[in-house]
Amino acid sequence: MKNLLFQISNHHVKGGAPFTITSDQPLRYRGYFENSLGRQWVLAVDLSGEVKLRSGDIDWSQEIIVSNVDETVRDESLQLDEELWLRSCWAALFPEWKRRD
Numbered sequence: 001m002k003n004l005l006f007q008i009s010n011h012h013v014k015g016g017a018p019f020t021i022t023s024d025q026p027l028r029y030r031g032y033f034e035n036s037l038g039r040q041w042v043l044a045v046d047l048s049g050e051v052k053l054r055s056g057d058i059d060w061s062q063e064i065i066v067s068n069v070d071e072t073v074r075d076e077s078l079q080l081d082e083e084l085w086l087r088s089c090w091a092a093l094f095p096e097w098k099r100r101d
Contacts, residue, residue: 010056011038019060029093033085041082043089051093053086066090069097 011034021030021044031043042054043066051066058064058076066072069090073083091097 008032008034008040010060011040017060019054029089031085031089033082035079035081039079039082041085043086045093051090 021027021042026047027044028047028049029043029045031041033041033043040056043051044054045051053064053066053072053076054060054062064072064076066086069087072078073086078086
């Protein structure tokens with residue numbers, strides 16, 4: 001791939017085979033997060049608006065469909081830094097979204 005802009009190594013030996021996201025895929029949004037413990041997350045939103053979340057901690061091949069960010073934060077037991085990243089991605093994607101405490 002020429003003119004590579006961003007490449008990340010997989011830190012999860014037991015996290016299943018890593019996957020690749022390229023600019024050839026028609027995606028509306030791509031997000032990446034890695035915390036101080038090396039936990040890696042990738043968020044991809046396709047042109048239909050479907051939000052998919054993946055992590056090496058749960059197996060890269062498993063996609064989590066995010067339709068409600070509050071439920072996903074709770075169901076996936078995200079750490080605070082992971083939660084803040086996911087919520088900031090969500091707010092960028094859906095400006096009308098309001099956090100509910």
